[in-house]
Structure formats: C-alpha cells, structure tokens
Amino acid sequence: MTLPALASSTRAELEALTVRFGQPAFRAGQLLDWVYKRYELDPDRMLNLPLKLRTELKSGLVCRSTRLERADCAADRTEKLLISLADGEAVEMAVIPAPKRLTFCLSTQAGCPVGCRFCASGAGGLKRNLTAAEIIEQLYHGIGRAGRLPDNIVFMGIGEGLLNFSRLATALDRITEPDYIGMSPRRVTVSTSGYVPGIYQLIELGKPFNLAVSLHAVDDITRAALIPDRLRCPLAEIRRACDDYEREIGRMVTFEYVLLAGINDRPAAAEKLAAWARRHHAKVNLIPYNAAVGGFKRPAEVDILRFRDILKKNGARVTLRLEKGAKIAAACGQLRAWQEKKDDHDSN
Numbered sequence: 096m097t098l099p100a101l102a103s104s105t106r107a108e109l110e111a112l113t114v115r116f117g118q119p120a121f122r123a124g125q126l127l128d129w130v131y132k133r134y135e136l137d138p139d140r141m142l143n144l145p146l147k148l149r150t151e152l153k154s155g156l157v158c159r160s161t162r163l164e165r166a167d168c169a170a171d172r173t174e175k176l177l178i179s180l181a182d183g184e185a186v187e188m189a190v191i192p193a194p195k196r197l198t199f200c201l202s203t204q205a206g207c208p209v210g211c212r213f214c215a216s217g218a219g220g221l222k223r224n225l226t227a228a229e230i231i232e233q234l235y236h237g238i239g240r241a242g243r244l245p246d247n248i249v250f251m252g253i254g255e256g257l258l259n260f261s262r263l264a265t266a267l268d269r270i271t272e273p274d275y276i277g278m279s280p281r282r283v284t285v286s287t288s289g290y291v292p293g294i295y296q297l298i299e300l301g302k303p304f305n306l307a308v309s310l311h312a313v314d315d316i317t318r319a320a321l322i323p324d325r326l327r328c329p330l331a332e333i334r335r336a337c338d339d340y341e342r343e344i345g346r347m348v349t350f351e352y353v354l355l356a357g358i359n360d361r362p363a364a365a366e367k368l369a370a371w372a373r374r375h376h377a378k379v380n381l382i383p384y385n386a387a388v389g390g391f392k393r394p395a396e397v398d399i400l401r402f403r404d405i406l407k408k409n410g411a412r413v414t415l416r417l418e419k420g421a422k423i424a425a426a427c428g429q430l431r432a433w434q435e436k437k438d439d440h441d442s443n
C-alpha cells in the first residue's frame with residue numbers, strides 16, 4: 096500500500112489520520128498549520144504535537160518525498176535547484192529574486208512527452224508525472240532557500256503541466272486555497288505548449304490563474320518544425336481557447352515565443368505576432384533560444400532587438416529578458432541532464 100503524502104493532504108485526510116491515531120480533532124488543525132502556514136514537513140519539529148503522534152505520523156505518511164540535491168547560483172542571484180525524487184528521477188526548479196518580487200519556477204513532470212525540438216526537458220520523453228506532493232515540495236525547497244513564500248509562481252520548469260492535469264490541479268488548490276497555503280491565483284502562472292484540452296480543464300477550475308501559451312510561431316508549418324505532431328494543437332484552436340480563457344476567467348493570456356535564428360525571427364513574423372497580441376490583449380514574452388538540443392541558433396542581439404521593436408511599434412506589449420531569460424527558463428532540463436550523466440558515470 097502506498098502511504099499518503101503529507102505535502103498535499105487535505106484537512107479531511109489529516110482529521111481522519113489524527114482520529115485513527117486516537118488524537119483529538121484539533122491536532123489536525125495544528126498539523127495543517129505546520130504544513131501549510133509554516134511550510135514544515137518534519138514531524139520532529141512540530142513541537143506542539145505529542146511525541147507519540149509525531150512518531151506515528153512518520154510511519155503513517157510520506158512526510159517528504161523529495162530531496163534538494165544541488166543548488167547552483169548564477170551571477171544574477173538566480174538559483175537553480177536540482178530536486179531528486181524517491182525513485183531516482185530528478186527535476187529542477189528556479190528561485191528568481193528581482194528587486195521587486197521573488198519568483199519560483201516549478202516543474203510538473205520528470206521529462207516531457209511533448210518533445211519540442213529545442214528543449215532539453217523533452218529530449219528523453221516523459222519519465223513520469225510528478226505527484227501533487229512533489230510539486231508542492233518544490234515550493235518548500237524554494238522557501239528553504241529564499242526564507243519566504245514567493246510573490247509569484249510560474250510553472251515553467253520541466254514538463255507540460257496541462258498533461259498532468261489532476262496532480263497540477265491538486266497542487267494549485269493547496270497553493271491557493273485560504274485553508275492551505277493561500278496565495279492569490281493571480282500570482283500563479285501556468286505555462287503550456289498550447290495543449291487545448293488542458294486549457295479548457297484549467298478554465299473549469301474557474302480561478303484567475305495566469306495562462307502563458309508557448310506559441311513560437313505564427314503559422315502551423317513553422318510550428319510543426321518545432322513541436323512534434325502527437326501533442327501539437329493547431330494555432331486556430333489555441334487562439335480560440337485563449338479567447339475563451341479571457342472571456343471565462345477574465346485574465347489576459349501571455350504569448351511565449353522562443354526566438355530561433357532563421358526560423359521564426361523574421362520581421363513578417365513579428366508583425367503578425369503583434370497583430371495577434373493586440374487582438375488577444377496578450378503580452379508577448381520573448382525568450383531568445385538558449386543552446387540546449389536540436390542544433391538551433393540564438394539570433395544575433397541586433398535581430399532580437401529588431402524583433403522586439405517591431406512588436407512594440409505595432410502596439411504589442413513585450414517583455415524580453417536577455418540575461419535572466421536565457422539562464423533560467425531556457426536552461427530547464429539541463430541540471431537534470433547533468434544528474435543523469437553523473438549517475439551513468441557513478442554506476443560504471
């Protein structure tokens with residue numbers, strides 16, 4: 096029998112557990128407070144609980160299902176954390192401090208089934224979905240480094256969260272419900288490669304999460320060269336889903352666009368993207384390609400700036416982070432690849 100995980104337990108589950116251990120119901124409230132308000136998963140540190148209950152918790156639950164394996168700090172103070180899972184898989188997350196806000200970038204899957212040709216995360220396919228607890232524990236590892244809850248959470252690490260929808264939805268619930276962690280959904284961004292059925296499932300949740308859609312192209316032929324057929328949805332359907340998201344949820348979407356030299360960085364593409372952004376009230380997030388897989392090239396800086404300027408001139412809101420963008424979002428999957436190489440080496 097697999098034990099339930101502490102980091103995603105509901106109030107009802109914790110109440111049932113404390114009753115099973117012969118404890119009064121208010122103990123569940125104390126436990127909830129430790130887990131979701133004080134971000135503590137180690138029963139030995141829950142000092143207002145009786146010793147017997149602390150011991151029982153350790154045998155009745157998986158208190159921690161992940162471990163911080165390694166932390167790499169970049170010059171801009173961004174930290175990339177390698178998190179290992181109990182079965183030997185690993186994922187990455189990033190802690191991104193900026194003068195005005197602290198952002199955590201979290202993973203939703205070990206590997207990714209979409210397999211975008213420029214992305215290290217998808218290169219080995221999907222290893223497995225993360226559990227809700229494994230998603231939430233990344234947040235706790237980040238809090239352990241930064242000392243506080245982030246201002247923003249973006250699901251832009253490894254994996255396509257909308258293809259692990261039920262676990263992602265559970266994690267989103269614990270992160271945003273006032274009884275649990277209680278962050279505002281407006282501070283949480285779900286990024287998708289444009290998986291339309293998942294966008295509609297997110298709409299069903301009815302909460303004002305931010306939706307970021309990785310477009311990367313303004314025509315289906317160019318896009319087909321970047322994203323394999325199996326899980327790629329047509330641009331027209333993606334745009335319809337974006338309209339529905341804005342109408343139902345009342346939030347404007349963001350278009351993400353990885354700039355690849357000679358592929359999607361022409362002025363005509365910038366003009367069309369600007370028209371789409373205006374029409375959808377969307378902000379465009381330009382991400383210059385960061386060397387990973389697939390033999391693509393990052394455009395020269397002058398071409399990147401020209402692309403951005405055309406967007407701006409045509410009335411689109413644009414963000415371009417030349418430094419951070421390249422080092423963080425884009426480097427997703429690379430620490431994990433490092434770990435796999437190391438494991439191969441260690442086992443030889």
Ligand code: SAH
Pocket residue numbers: 213214215250251252253254255256286287288289307308309351352353382383384385386387388424425426427
């Ligand atoms: N699967 C989701 C979220 C994770 S990827 C998605 O695709 O949106 C987060 C972002 O990183 C995506 O916009 C993705 O296109 C981008 N990305 C992946 N590999 C990259 C690379 N080598 N260089 C730049 N951006 C990359």
Ligand code: SF4
Pocket residue numbers: 207208209210211214215216217218252253254255287288
């Ligand atoms: Fe998966 Fe996103 Fe990488 Fe594409 S870009 S392979 S969807 S993680």
